[in-house]
Amino acid sequence: MAIWSNKFHEEMSQDAYQFNQSIQVDYRLLDADLRGSKAHAQMLGHQGILDLEESDSLVKELEQMRQDYAAGTLAVDFTTEDVHSFIEAELTNRLGTIGKKVHTGRSRNDQVATAMRIYVLDELQDFIKHSQAAIEAILTKAEGHLDTIMPGYTHLQRAQPITYAHYLLAYAQMFSRDLSRFSDLYDRVAADMPLGAGALATSTYPIDPFYTNDQLAGFTAPYINSIDAVSNNDYAIEFLSDLAMMSMHMSRYAEETIMWSSQEFRFISLKDTFSTGSSIMPQKKNADIHELMRGKTGRVYGNLMSVLTIMKGLPLAYNKDLQEIKEQLFDGIDHVKAMLTLLPGMLEATIVNKDVMYKACGTGFLNATDCADYLTNKGMAFRDAYQVSGDLVGYCTENRKSLEELTLAEYQEFSALFDADIYDAIDLKNCVYRRNVTGGPAPEAVTAAIARVRDIIK
Ligand code: ARG
Numbered sequence: 001m002a003i004w005s006n007k008f009h010e011e012m013s014q015d016a017y018q019f020n021q022s023i024q025v026d027y028r029l030l031d032a033d034l035r036g037s038k039a040h041a042q043m044l045g046h047q048g049i050l051d052l053e054e055s056d057s058l059v060k061e062l063e064q065m066r067q068d069y070a071a072g073t074l075a076v077d078f079t080t081e082d083v084h085s086f087i088e089a090e091l092t093n094r095l096g097t098i099g100k101k102v103h104t105g106r107s108r109n110d111q112v113a114t115a116m117r118i119y120v121l122d123e124l125q126d127f128i129k130h131s132q133a134a135i136e137a138i139l140t141k142a143e144g145h146l147d148t149i150m151p152g153y154t155h156l157q158r159a160q161p162i163t164y165a166h167y168l169l170a171y172a173q174m175f176s177r178d179l180s181r182f183s184d185l186y187d188r189v190a191a192d193m194p195l196g197a198g199a200l201a202t203s204t205y206p207i208d209p210f211y212t213n214d215q216l217a218g219f220t221a222p223y224i225n226s227i228d229a230v231s232n233n234d235y236a237i238e239f240l241s242d243l244a245m246m247s248m249h250m251s252r253y254a255e256e257t258i259m260w261s262s263q264e265f266r267f268i269s270l271k272d273t274f275s276t277g278s279s280i281m282p283q284k285k286n287a288d289i290h291e292l293m294r295g296k297t298g299r300v301y302g303n304l305m306s307v308l309t310i311m312k313g314l315p316l317a318y319n320k321d322l323q324e325i326k327e328q329l330f331d332g333i334d335h336v337k338a339m340l341t342l343l344p345g346m347l348e349a350t351i352v353n354k355d356v357m358y359k360a361c362g363t364g365f366l367n368a369t370d371c372a373d374y375l376t377n378k379g380m381a382f383r384d385a386y387q388v389s390g391d392l393v394g395y396c397t398e399n400r401k402s403l404e405e406l407t408l409a410e411y412q413e414f415s416a417l418f419d420a421d422i423y424d425a426i427d428l429k430n431c432v433y434r435r436n437v438t439g440g441p442a443p444e445a446v447t448a449a450i451a452r453v454r455d456i457i458k
Pocket of ligand 1: 022026081082084108109112318320322323
């Protein structure tokens with residue numbers, strides 16, 4: 001029997017009951033709810049709304065339930081409507097009438113809102129920790145490839161030489177921003193403890209949400225408006241948006257790895273630990289894990305769109321539609337966490353084929369900009385130098401040569417400013433090493449960038 005069913009004359013239809021149930025999804029809020037309920041019971045005692053002995057035994061039993069659950073000795077009754085009803089029923093089983101007092105001055109609406117925020121704060125901490133580990137793994141990998149020269153691309157056309165470390169640092173930046181978004185969200189959620197808001201209009205008991213807030217680790221302030229406190233799900237949308245963004249970053253990385261491990265590129269090879277085979281083609285080694293990462297990103301966008309759509313047009317305050325948000329949020333959390341925790345292993349399983357990367361820089365005129373810069377340094381205006389370098393590329397293409405293969409005499413036919421030092425200027429390694437400016441690909445610049453990222457993610 002549901003906690004609210006006394007004034008109903010007929011039993012709820014079994015189908016409707018099951019449709020309404022959420023315990024299959026929200027049972028994972030069990031510990032978070034117990035912590036919220038404990039804080040509420042403490043406040044009831046402190047404010048004299050309950051006797052201190054009553055409040056004490058509620059607090060003790062709620063803590064006992066936490067321990068039992070952690071020890072695996074508290075069996076969740078999956079026939080209950082939701083985890084919140086289950087907790088009250090279990091508490092009442094254990095304490096009798098006193099158990100029924102836990103819901104004094106509280107509604108399931110502020111109870112759910114609080115459990116969800118506690119859960120989200122825990123998860124955000126977890127995501128911050130895992131993001132730090134992933135970024136650290138990227139930095140460590142980068143340190144091993146400071147002078148691994150590879151083509152940098154724009155429009156997927158070979159553009160200018162960079163290093164694999166420099167490339168990886170781009171991802172370190174993406175994940176650092178993800179990390180800082182998690183931490184911003186943490187502060188916003190922490191400053192909005194909903195207990196006390198009741199169903200939507202607080203209560204007539206002399207409650208003290210500030211006191212409740214102080215009992216709950218992580219929170220910094222209680223809600224300001226009770227209607228908003230029980231209907232606000234911005235944090236879920238923000239979290240999913242942060243997760244969608246992070247997945248998008250992982251998906252881009254995954255896509256490049258898939259492409260680069262193909263026979264067409266062969267820039268990298270994947271260790272067996274992160275590859276799969278084919279059931280029919282004996283030669284195949286596939287990047288299934290990376291492909292799944294790319295695929296799951298679509299799913300996480302779906303989670304975000306679902307919640308945005310659930311919230312759209314909902315009248316204030318609580319509506320049962322809100323129950324649907326949990327499943328979407330949990331799904332996003334689970335899948336992105338799985339992806340994020342795989343990243344360090346993925347990087348470790350990535351073998352970089354330095355020679356193939358270097359060789360790829362030999363075609364595509366990646367040093368054409370450097371050739372123009374050479375003339376600029378000798379006094380030619382950049383636009384004119386760009387023209388000369390472009391003409392040289394045209395000449396090389398016609399004659400099937402690279403810039404390195406032209407003779408000085410050929411160079412000088414295009415400009416008298418060319419001298420023997422042109423070969424140094426267009427040397428691939430020099431092209432990279434000379435870009436020794438903030439944020440650039442030169443090993444020294446990348447080393448400085450690594451230090452800055454390390455500093456930031458602390
Ligand atoms: N399981 C419900 C949820 O998560 C609990 C809130 C019920 N409140 C209500 N007014 N029906 O949304």
